[in-house]
Amino acid sequence: MASSPAGGLRDLGRYSEPALLVLISLAEGPRHGYAMQDDIAALTGERPGPGTLYGAIRRLEDNGFIAALPEQERRKPYQITDAGRRALQTQLSRMRAVADTGLRRLAIT
Amino acid sequence: MNLARILIALYPRDVRARYGDEIAELLRESDAPTRDALDVAWHALTARGEHAMSVTLPRLLRATATAAALLVGLVAVKFAYDLVLIREMGQVNFGGPPTLLGVLSRALILCTTALAVVVAVIAGLRLGRRVRSAVLPIAFVLALAASHAAMSLVMIEYNWFVSTYFTAEGMRSAGREAGVWLVATVAAATVVRLLGRGGRSRAARVAAVLGGLGVLSVVSADVRLAIWQSQGVLPGGFPLWYPQDMLGLEVIRMSDGGVVVYGGAVMLTVLTALALAFAYAAAQSAASTAASEPVVPSGGEVAAPA
Numbered sequence: 001m002a003s004s005p006a007g008g009l010r011d012l013g014r015y016s017e018p019a020l021l022v023l024i025s026l027a028e029g030p031r032h033g034y035a036m037q038d039d040i041a042a043l044t045g046e047r048p049g050p051g052t053l054y055g056a057i058r059r060l061e062d063n064g065f066i067a068a069l070p071e072q073e074r075r076k077p078y079q080i081t082d083a084g085r086r087a088l089q090t091q092l093s094r095m096r097a098v099a100d101t102g103l104r105r106l107a108i109t
Numbered sequence: 110m111n112l113a114r115i116l117i118a119l120y121p122r123d124v125r126a127r128y129g130d131e132i133a134e135l136l137r138e139s140d141a142p143t144r145d146a147l148d149v150a151w152h153a154l155t156a157r158g159e160h161a162m163s164v165t166l167p168r169l170l171r172a173t174a175t176a177a178a179l180l181v182g183l184v185a186v187k188f189a190y191d192l193v194l195i196r197e198m199g200q201v202n203f204g205g206p207p208t209l210l211g212v213l214s215r216a217l218i219l220c221t222t223a224l225a226v227v228v229a230v231i232a233g234l235r236l237g238r239r240v241r242s243a244v245l246p247i248a249f250v251l252a253l254a255a256s257h258a259a260m261s262l263v264m265i266e267y268n269w270f271v272s273t274y275f276t277a278e279g280m281r282s283a284g285r286e287a288g289v290w291l292v293a294t295v296a297a298a299t300v301v302r303l304l305g306r307g308g309r310s311r312a313a314r315v316a317a318v319l320g321g322l323g324v325l326s327v328v329s330a331d332v333r334l335a336i337w338q339s340q341g342v343l344p345g346g347f348p349l350w351y352p353q354d355m356l357g358l359e360v361i362r363m364s365d366g367g368v369v370v371y372g373g374a375v376m377l378t379v380l381t382a383l384a385l386a387f388a389y390a391a392a393q394s395a396a397s398t399a400a401s402e403p404v405v406p407s408g409g410e411v412a413a414p415a
Contacts, residue, residue: 032131033131033132033134033135034134034135034138037135047140047141049144049145049147049148049149049152050131050132050135050136050139050145050148050149051132051145051148051149051150051151051152051153052148052152053135054128054131054132054152055152055155055156057128058124058127058128075131075134076131
């Protein structure tokens with residue numbers, strides 16, 4: 001069943017974190033799997049395994065948050081959809097609210 | 110087969126078809142092959158578990174319910190058919206000069222059998238698409254055998270067309286005959302199905318004909334063995350034992366001048382034909398359904414990383 005972008009990525013369960021990283025990676029432009037691995041590794045310091053990456057890609061594609069583009073040089077790039085942008089925005093806003101609250105309570109501004 | 114292909118094969122079919130090539134490429138280009146192999150294996154098994162719960166299990170339950178309903182219906186039809194068979198066999202003047210009533214009764218038996226075979230073929234074609242497993246012909250044979258055993262007990266209880274086949278000794282041999290019948294039918298159907306799945310339709314047709322003749326002959330020969338064991342008389346007519354049984358032509362003239370007709374043999378041969386028709390139809394249907402499904406990519410070549 002497809003998730004609503006308003007719900008962010010919470011319906012993706014244990015794949016919500018790698019899915020968030022995939023969406024962040026694709027927010028800059030279409031990428032194929034290998035390039036996504038590089039980008040996420042640069043962002044987080046940890047390269048996602050192929051099983052984790054494509055587990056997230058499958059769920060994002062099933063939910064209409066990303067879409068596959070025609071193959072280029074035998075590689076299939078993916079791009080974020082409008083629904084994916086809205087879901088990413090919802091998720092990041094939610095995370096920022098949580099982070100702001102946590103930092104405020106720590107009295108760190 | 111390399112490791113990447115083995116790991117990709119762990120995924121459910123639809124995931125393999127969509128992402129198999131891409132995952133295999135990342136595996137081959139991996140800087141941490143052991144970690145990534147474990148990552149793929151874990152996620153493949155997880156995906157397979159999810160697939161089993163969301164797709165395979167509901168499909169299996171639906172198929173089982175449909176199969177059970179159709180098998181129960183078929184057994185009921187078979188029971189009614191037995192009643193017709195028993196009644197009409199009583200009209201045939203076995204071993205004596207042909208009578209008009211006897212000829213008509215034989216014709217009715219043959220027509221009813223042909224109709225039952227058509228029903229079995231239709232049921233096999235429909236069920237074969239849903240249940241693509243050797244379990245199906247096994248279940249069908251067992252259902253018919255159970256129905257046959259129940260009818261035999263009714264015949265003994267009410268003394269309907271009882272022959273020496275239904276003596277205790279004859280009944281003991283019935284278990285062996287059922288085993289021979291089951292193994293031969295399932296083996297023939299499996300060969301036909303495997304050949305059909307491999308796209309060898311011509312070989313499958315030849316195997317179906319030869320296997321069918323073989324199964325029918327083996328079952329009829331086993332009935333002869335039972336007759337020989339119980340009566341000490343080995344019926345002649347080789348190699349036309351099956352058509353003789355089917356037509357109810359086989360009679361054994363006893364030393365005291367009496368004539369014995371093996372009603373059980375006639376019924377068993379009818380059942381064998383029904384089971385064979387069903388098993389072949391189910392195998393053909395399963396093979397053609399499998400052949401029409403999309404071919405799963407197996408990994409493909411690897412492009413250089415960007």
